[in-house]
Amino acid sequence: MTRTARRNRRTLQVAGAGAAALLALSACSSSDDASSTTSGSSGSASSSGKLSGEVTVFAAASLKESFTTLGKEFEKQHPGTKVTFSFGGSDSLAASITGGAPADVFASASPRTMKIVTDAGASGTPSTFVRNELEIATLRGNPDKIASLKDLTKPGLKVVLCDKEVPCGAAAQKALEASDLKLTPVSYEQDVKAALTKVELKEADAAVVYKTDVHAAGDKVEGVEFPESDDAINDYPITLLKDAQNAEAAQAFITLVQSAEGQQVLTAAGFLKP
Template structure:
């Protein structure tokens, strides 16, 4: 009997010794603006490498959609918006753990199908008859920036479609569903030769600032703050800069 018990204990200890270590956290959920998909995916991989056992899950969408989800109770640890206006809504809803901090800025550029067949060279050209234009909806940061430029220039745009995320605008240009679109310089850079990018000076009058914050109901506030710190670190700045984001 004693030998049998000792044998079972030995097997149990052997199995325990072969088992992987317990994960330090259950995971991290980050709600981030669609224009951050490439950079935050890379930062998420970096975070997981530095914090073994912690899985980072992202929800990328238009900032206005993300705020709506969060205020309706969607669980998340970190929120990064593409403008201060939508972050202000999160603050007003009392769902943030502390004051948001700015970590990047972005500006609009015109994108067309490769070769720029319509010969677009300026913001005003987007209003030319017969030009099929796609923009972000006004409540989305990229759409608000476009509306601000419209007002400043007096150019009245007539888009054929208003999208809920900047990535949707880009997608319609890449697939040839429209002649031109207004997206962030970072999105145009990520698309490479799938689009032609046309910079315009008026874009400098509508720069979007990106804030980030830990959410009040974060399941793991410590890990959430560590992710925010990574985004704002020298490594984070390097990744963001390489994608075309400017410093705040």
């Protein structure tokens, strides 16, 4: 079976899983609504039985699609709440939080960037909720016949990486170093979405991004797996921030993310279980 055929089959399987996850989440939400007077919803119960107000979540760019889905589900389960997201490079988000930016929840793409916040005393104890691995994103149809990480070093090939300070960039560097490969990209991008966009716009031939981002891009790009990614898997921690303005609702959102329903949405998007 060709690599393209394997990818197409995997895409169909993941898409099916995603649809199933959303149906399950919706069904569970209906069940939760019906029983909220006695036990509360599975991911968002409060002592008063009702949550309200805005929850501000700072989250790694690679979480955009799945967290947006979970945010909508949270608002559906709790009328009167609103989840506002700020997505970006985890290092930039961490710097904003330690600089005083108002936020309730931080979900990072690596323990290293989370440590910036915890070391500053700005959060509680974080916990890992998913993991993610790298994949090469190529132009649709893979015209340059990229089949391995080593192929990215071909002369004339325009490759984009995430900045080394960003978790996806640090992971890419780890994979390259483990393979004893040297690669000079045409640019370093501030987050994984920016790196992927370069390929989508045909401004680059390939980018090293997360598998979840290749999946989210659909047929705009083609993904190429490489074995070195097994040695550069990122843990994603999440935490309630110390100065959270809506701590009860924020904790309920974290609980939803960590719940079976939340995990279904995340794994359907391509994330690995913690």
